[in-house]
Amino acid sequence: MRYIVLIVLLLQLDPCFSKVPVIVHSKQASGATLLAVKELQRYIYVRTGELPRVSNADADNSIWVGTIDAVTIKDQRINQQLKGDAYQLLSVSDRKLIIVGGSEIATLYGAYKFLESTGIGFALDDDIIPDTRINQVQLSGFNKTYAPAFALRGIQPFHDFPEGPDWWNEDDYKAIIGQLPKMGMNFIGFHTYPSVGIFRGWYKPEPVVWIGTKEQFDPATGRVNNAYPILHANTNDSTWDYYPKKTSAFNFGAAQLFETDNYGADYMKGVSNWPHTPEENINIFNKVGAVLNGAFSLAKELGVKTCVGTETALTIPNEVKRTLPKASQDSIRQALYEGMFSRIKATYPLDYYWFWTPEDWTWSGERPGETDFVKKDLLSAVAAAKAVKAPFTLATCGWVLGPSRNRAEFDQLLPKEMPFSVINRQQGYMPVEPAFATVTQRPRWEITWMEDDPALICPQFWAGRTRKDAQDAFKYGCTGLMGIHWRTRNISPNFMALAKAGWEANTYDKEVPADKRDYPVGDLYDEWTTLQFGKDAAKIASAIFQRFDGAAPVSPEVTDYTANFPRATIWGIKGPGLIIANKMPWDSVVKGYDFISEFEKCGKLVHAPSQVANYQYWLHTFYYARAISKVGCLLGEMDTIAKLLPGKKELGDSLLVLRDSTAGVWEEMMTELLQTVSTTGEMGMIANIEQHNMQRMQYLTRYDSLIAAARGGVPPLVLSKEYKGPARVVVTTKRTMLNAGESLDFRVRVLSGKAVKEVKLYWKELGGKVYSSDVVEREGANVYRVHVGEKKTDFEYYIKVEIVGGESLRYPEVGNRTVVVW
Incomplete structure (x- = not known):
């Protein structure tokens, strides 16, 4: 024996x-x-x-x-x-x-x-x-x-709204960058809004790129000693029509997800009201520099090219202007670019710096003399990069490739090693820029839209359009294919299309009719739905998703866009994702969501726990989208009655009933959204609804004064602060790899109708037998900060949450999260 x-x-x-x-x-x-x-x-x-x-x-x-x-x-x-x-x-x-x-x-x-x-x-x-x-x-x-069809393949997360990278911390950047090589992608680039511009105060300048001279930062560390007011979106400041609102005042349980009243990326928390103190602005720039150093250093190890940049001609903040000597405009601009490039050189590794053509060139064209001014600015930057021996390559990007008289005009002006890139016009509704075909002997990057900001709080499905843009870009000789976006999970089919197209666009040989904008995507949705829901449900689910992917083509002058998936929001007065006050009757509008009943039948065919969780995510995403449309129809009814209201008590009574009914559907909408929160993108959508649609637009209370005048008073609108959905554990930052010496740090957010009793971390070596455990400390609201500490070997972990009353939650629901240390 x-x-x-x-x-x-x-x-x-x-x-x-x-x-x-x-x-x-x-x-x-x-x-x-x-x-x-x-x-x-x-x-x-x-x-x-x-x-x-x-x-x-x-x-x-x-x-x-x-x-x-x-x-x-x-x-x-x-x-x-x-x-x-x-x-x-x-x-x-x-x-x-x-x-x-x-x-x-x-x-x-x-x-x-x-x-x-x-x-x-x-x-x-x-x-x-x-x-x-x-x-x-x-x-x-x-x-x-x-072998790839494009040398560079990647993403362009757009800074400005909380739905996007404005709410990313260093671990979020690293988590996203860590996924890129898994999808065969190798590029990430960022745009920086300047101090002032066409929007005349709609937005505030951003901190990814600092503007200043070489004397205004420490060349050894890159830390700046002079700054101007900047921010990334946070709940304490107004930008893009998101009005300030404390997160503790968020409704329907959403407040549980935010650990601070002034919420944003960690470097924006606790900052005073705009324009902040000089010390705070300096600190924001230095903290963002450290974040980018960590993120871009990882990118370099993973073969991911990095890019940042500003708009051309360079906007000089007033606080910077006051520090500059009297000199010619050209010499001042070159001195500033030398300072900017030198500071980047000292702060974080970078592969490309791009200059964005002015945003209003796509909407209203160039003002007299502006093209020549931009040309001078670009040449000043080229000279500056040469003077400081910038270790990165200059490039262009923007809302148009070049001026309207000749979109390829800059091809004769700038060094051939500079890549030219551009995002599709009209938020992606227009095809790839045909002038790419006339740009010669230089890299060319097509940037397609994964989603657009008018519908930023709605689902958007553009896999077919992404493939079509890839096909056209390859035919034009482009060497790069990127996607502009804010959110991540709720547009994941689009990212699958983007990642695959980076390697397969040379095989896209189907002819797309002139009246179509989308390349066939049946095979893609078959694969995507199988991964999401399992093979039993995939056949039905794939057909549903294929039906509402894409949209009909539009002419350049059209701005009221549609899509095969119902679009219930539009660009607001000065911000994205505004719920449309729809005058159409709900009985007619709801038919656009008939597909939900088909999708509900898929639920019986989804079996594995993780696939059930994916199914529930999309089911509640669709319920949420339907509720947005219903809110829109009720808002449309309120608008109609308000026009008939003056002096009529019975209409005031009707408007009050409608207000309260709309608030009830609004609660349904938010409860459905809260059941989908799994990334910072969905958290940003909460902020949009609370700060833009509710706080700025006063959608629920805008007619209270009319109601009061008609009825002799109006009862205040009281919204519930309670969460009425099932208890959930939310982890928005999902890193799967660490450098040696790093700690795994993330936040656990709990949605529950009852109090949280305890949150506990369990971890062990990868494949080990014995778990160690630690109680996780509460940071604020229902948010708990996990600090695993430095580990020398690969490991796995799970989180257990105990709710008062006996309910127990686990993250992940099945198995463990695993992390490699290298």
């Missing part, structure tokens, strides 16, 4: 006995190759429950990982021409696979592509991992080389 036990133990140590392969790499492997090894080990463990062994020695049941110049395995099918981002997956035998890349980053792409074959999906907000485990990792049947 002892011999039998010994034999069994020895067999278990033999890789041939194990159901998981050995991960093999050369002793010289480094950087992203070693991350690829760790990722293979982690995800195979998650899928099988068994932690693979890592070795430098060849083995029978194995996955070899490395670059083409490190391959020692002999097989004539290995593609010796691999270079750059290209990689190959090749089954050398039924029990041996090689993942080989033209570079270390390409090897990492190859690892993630292989992991998709195990049933894993990768999205911008998080991984999509099935609950059920597999019994064996399939290594046979692979023989394909992958």
Whole structure:
């Protein structure tokens, strides 16, 4: 018996006995190759429950990982021409696979592509991992080389609203950047609104790029000693028509999600009212610089190119103007660009700095002499970059490629190493800029719209349009494909389309009719719905999503856009996502949501807990969208009655009833939204509804004075502060990789109709047996700050929340979150 036990133990140590392969790499492997090894080990463990062994020695049941110049395995099918981002997956035998890349980053792409074959999906907000485990990792049947259609492939999160990166902390940037290589993407870029501009005070300047001279910062650290008022969206300031409102005053339970009354990114919390103190503005710039240093340093390790920039011609803040000597405009601008570029050089790593053509050029064209002024500004920047030996490449972007007289005009002005890029006009409703075809011998980047800001609080589905833009961009010879966006999870089909198009656009050979704007996406939604809901529900769900993806083309002068998915909001007076006061009867409008009853039937076909959670997310997203439209119809009724109101008590009574009915549907709308909150994007949508639609527009109380005049008084509107949905655990920051020496830090937010008793963290080494636990401290409201501390090895964890009365919640619902340390 002892011999039998010994034999069994020895067999278990033999890789041939194990159901998981050995991960093999050369002793010289480094950087992203070693991350690829760790990722293979982690995800195979998650899928099988068994932690693979890592070795430098060849083995029978194995996955070899490395670059083409490190391959020692002999097989004539290995593609010796691999270079750059290209990689190959090749089954050398039924029990041996090689993942080989033209570079270390390409090897990492190859690892993630292989992991998709195990049933894993990768999205911008998080991984999509099935609950059920597999019994064996399939290594046979692979023989394909992958090469990208575009050299640069990525995202352009747009700063200005809380729905977007304004509410990202360093860990949020790192979480998003960490997902990019999983999706085969390698670019992230940001725009910075300047001090003043066409909106004449609609917005306030932003802190991603600092404007000043070389004398106004420390060249050793990049820390500035002079600044002007700046902000990213926070609930204490007014910008883009989001009026100030304490989060504790948010309604229907939403206040539980915000740990401070003045909520925003951590560097904006506790800041005084606009324009802040000089010390506060300096501090904001320095904190943002530190955030970007951490985020962009990670990007560099992951092969993700980074980009920031400002609009041209450069707007000089008044506080900066007062510090400048008297000199010519050209010399002043060059001195400022030298200061800006030098400060970036000292503060964070950067690959590109882009100059955005003025926003009003797309709406009203150029003012007399403006084009020449912009040209001088660009040449001043080119000279400045040369003078300070800027370690990054200059580029252009904007709402148009160039002036209306010749969109490609700057091609003859600027150095050919400068990439030209542009976002599609009319919030993406117009096709790719055709002038790309006339720009020669320089990189060209197409930036398609993942969503638009008029419908920023509504679902938007633009996968087909994204593919069509990719097809056109490839035909025009573009070398980059990016997507502009604010939110993440609720536009995930669009990101799948973007990521795939970065590698596949050269194969898009279907002709799209002239009266269509969207490339076919049936295969994409089949895959996406299978990942989200499982194969049983995918057939029905895919057909539903395909129906409301995209929109009909529009002419350039049209601004009242529609889409196949109902659009219940529009651009407001000065801000996004304004609920439309709809004069159409609700009985007619609600028919646009008939698809929900079809989607409800899918629920019986969704089985695994994580897929049920995904299904519930989209089901409540659709309920929320329908409630927005119903609120809009009630607002339209209120507007109609208000016009007939003066001096008529019976109309005042009707308007009061409508006000209270609208408030009831508003509560339904918010309760549905709260059941979808899982990223900072949905938290920003809450802020939009509370600060823009309710606080600024006074949608629920705008006619109280008329009601009071007609009735001799009006009872105050009292909105519930209670959350009436099911208890939920919300974690918006989902990092899956840490650098050695980093701590895992994130916040746990709890929505509950009852008080929270305790929040506890449980963690162990990856594949370990024994958990350690810590009580998580409350930060404010129903928000708890998790600090895991520095870990030297990969680990896994879960969170347990105890509610008064006995209810217990777990995050994640099934299994553990896993993190690699490299």
